[in-house]
Amino acid sequence: MYWILPRLANGPVEMMPAFKSVVARDFTLAIRQGGSIGTAIGFFLTVIVLLPLGLGPDQQLLQRIAPGALWIALLLSVLLSADRLYQTDHDDGSLEIMALSSTPLEVVVLAKASVHWLTSGLPLAIAAPVFGFLLNLDTALIVPLGIAMVTGSVALSLLASLGAAITVGLRQGGLLVSLLVLPLYVPVMIFGVLASSGAQSGIDNSATALIILVAIVLAALVVTPFASAAALRSYMR
């Protein structure tokens, strides 16, 4: 962790206002445009509603696959809103102006990823246990599922921001974002489902899985802002 300290030592006082201003602006834009939150929740609901219809009325089967199905829906919904993360700022020139300031681009990246989490990952993670009733989710799993999803979605947003940053200059970057981010989503998915399944598969490994999930989140929190900022800088050159 020491290698990021010199950067922070330059002025944590100066960086906080910039961080807050980007969060406030992007949050206002997300609420006003309404598109990203609505699309994510709409897509999530569609998957969850269609799944039992496609599988047939086997309640035991539904209960067994419910945590996994909810995680898949969460993952796809977060990915759906990811490719626009930096697009507008890149197109209208805001990104260049932000790069021409004393605020490191890493701070901007972190702020934008936070807003993405607040407007897609977090509302879905909170709504998922409720939608879980459509899949006959075991009521004992509601709390662990909620905790695992709120935690895991932080990593999903951070990794999505990395994918979006790498493809920001491409017109049709959506497919590439999915291909780039999917392998990185696999560990989040595996440990997320394990942390939400309790003793469903025999042995209860959920506590261990949750700890590993938190470790993945922390690693993403450290690595992705630097990687995303580097990708954005290389596009401006």
Added chain:
Amino acid sequence: MVFAGLDFTAHAGRMLVLRGPNGAGKTSLLRLIAGLADPAGGTLAVEEPSLPADALLGEHVHFIAHQDAIKLHLSVAENLNFWSSFFGGGDVTGAMTAMNLAALAEFQAQRLSAGQKRRLGLARLALVEKPVWLLDEPTVGLDTASQALLADMMTRHLDGGGIIIASTHIDLPVKSSDVLDFATLGERAG
């Protein structure tokens, strides 16, 4: 390579006007100076005792590009407030006055005309003080009254010892300007 063989100095309190046909590399040169691009060769040096010689201008630069860097779903005042707090404090009222936007403060930017959007983009110049202004065709879309406002703003900046490097096709009523003409360059490649 866009251009080669450029040699120029921008002086404090003076404006350097870039002239040349479309595609001559005026925008590329401004991006080089801002530090948004790397030169294939040659050097850019800052002759300011308080800065190291190889310092990037970056944060000391106002860069007005073709895009206005405004959010269409925010109002005029909200757009300026954002940039003001992002840069750590600025004079929002002064910036709106300088570009005659005060009456439009509560309008959403998407309802502005192209010229008004340009004025909102240019208002950033008056928001926060930065020593070097890089202006890429700043007058595009501006009517004569707004061009005069811009010229006033530029004159005040030069009088305060600032530097302006601008690419423009029309003669702005700004005193003390040097011209760098891309058409007279010896070597040019597509």
